Amino acid sequence: MSDSQPIICVSEGELEGAGLSQEQLQWAKANGFAGQSGRLLALPDSEGDIGAYLFGMGAPGKAAPLALGAASAALQEGSYELKGNFGDPDLAALGFLLGAYRFDRYKKGKAAPELKMPEKADSAEVKRLAEAASIARDLINTPANDLGPELFEASVRYFARARKMNVAMVMGDDLIEENFPLIHTVGRASSQPPRLMDLTWGNANHPKLTLVGKGVTFDTGGLNIKPGNSMALMKKDMGGAANVLGLAHAIIDAKLKVRLRVLLPIVENAISGSAFRPGDVLPSRKGLTVEIGNTDAEGRLILADALTLADEEDPDLVIDMATLTGAARVALGPELPPLYARDDELAARIMKSGLALGDPLWHMPLWPGYDKMLESKIADINHISNGPFAGSITAALFLNRFTRQQTDWVHLDIFGWAPEARPGHPFGGTDQGIRALYGMLKERYGQ
Template identity: 50%
Template structure:
């Protein structure tokens, strides 16, 4: 993983090239104040001050040059306004000529993220270092960029190298620096306590046996925070097998677990005053002679009987057992992340995680936090009127609604059955993938909703950055 701490450093007036930020409103006045050679160079590079544009400005000497970049609003640079520069400028050190780096430091860092484990870089580039006078903000910016990179790395890994045991190793690696405790229930040991996790993962090769991974950290006297992640390391669809086109990206079906783990890392890095309980239900939804079948009835940890209407609706099954376990310790808040439904993507597209909540004030705070850090979420209703879609003739509930309507909502209603009624709960149905590149946000695994939830937790527990 990229060492982001090397890319954002305190400005002690060390040598660096200047970056001037302009927007379309200030472009003309700025250009008029420049000497003729600068105006000619700017015109040759067709720079008009629009967001995403950039130009190299000559100085007095051959190696004396600076940069001008267009942004949407030069008075309040957003988190991604420097990302393209971080991707394209030559290696070296830079500083903003005017104003503070602020939120833009995140894009500078994530713009230099690379997932290169499986390819040789024929043209490696050196680091682009940004100097900032806002020293107090450096540490948290690096922590957030590192958490984003953790999500990307885990999701980008192929399923052969990111199975349940690899996900367990990733949790242990995050836990180690903070002295957090990790406990794991694996394989057939799940059958009694976590029967739905066991059923989903039992057809996988023994080396990829299902497991519930739990991490605990923090003072037991502090409010208990439960983070739950869907860790389906590969989803074939089970016996209701997916077509190949739908299976192609199913290495990312553990994206919810990646988000939950990265959020746990942020919570521990920030030393938030909580008793953290991370639960990751990890399994491969494989096909075999002992795979669970459509029409089977599973007994959940909570005691509800669940008829299997579709084996490809497996994520809610493993989450059901994990949510039940989380609720047993009476947390002050439960948050789960899951790449749960295609219906959420049809409704909201790839960029907007669908947010469900059983508390209106909590949902409003969550939406506001997302807007504040430019990591938006969009609330969908936990509409109880659709609960009948999950009715079963032979069990307490069916895991898949009939008719194809409101798929994201019925999935959330299924999860709600496993959350204590008096416990505030947020559910994020996130895509965890970016289908096309943007500055600072390359195609591939992506953290969507992570920064929003972290800001909510900072505000809720009194340590906002």
């Protein structure tokens, strides 16, 4: 006999065929349960204790991929198993695990429920994707006083050691000597020096896959200081780096046939006498001069140097992830990050993977007509546009200048935050793009 409590999944209109006893059926009807999407109802046993739960999957065949996340978010500590019509076992189990996530470093709450894996689920795949999400979420949720550049570096080194990755780093004024002027400039005002971490894993003879993640541990906006309501969430401005690490975990755990490289420019955009200024003209590793239009658009600067480095070894594919623009949220909201790619077919494969795995993205254009918005009268390029339009696109077009046009390059402008809970995504720091990219990479490179 199982020690796990059953969660009986029922679609709308299918309550009568759910195998319930007459008493359970009457109880469900008396409580208005009809399989409504996300509805969780406890079923009493003969002694009046909770013997099982009913969970609504919504309209038949139209359940959200991570629907079971709504159940685990509401359940108490304990072991559970899925019964009934829960659809794809991998997605059902993954949704449950993602919804069971708790961030309790600073405030202890209810313990997370556990799941007995469905018989036909690929438990290794489900667990690696849930772990990838938790890596990203834990890092984003940690405030900057416990995850400044120094402690973020320590976290990355711990991550790398656990996965037998090689680690190299350039820090502080050595960034100038090693020709990473934009990374140095953005981070030089902080008491904790800027740094570029370079992690590698895998067979050198396999295709070169490079991930680049924006690692701004806190963003004041610099001298173009953010108002308080805009600064409140800026602990999440390293969300690109956090999600890159989650993706790296999935790649390594699955043993994809790649030579993986992870580049993380890690800085704090602080304010002091050495802060960079609007109107400054800066050199870049690429050799382009960059006029600073606004010091609050610092993420694209550190990515530019890192992308240039990534491109220098002729990689098979470069992917960057960054909490880059508010314009992306204006265009597509918090749940649907923009995806930019030079190869439309590759973008379509990533989108298809994301929809299948409950990790949606939307392909946006690298519209060449907007390149003129980045023109500068005194430098090769301005790093922000000269007007209020197409902010996410122009940010992508800026990054587009820092890898060669023949390089296969993908850019995700993620939010990294769930402003309100939804199935599989509790409130707070969240994963975006990991599963969409992993699904494409698994198909492209194999295990």
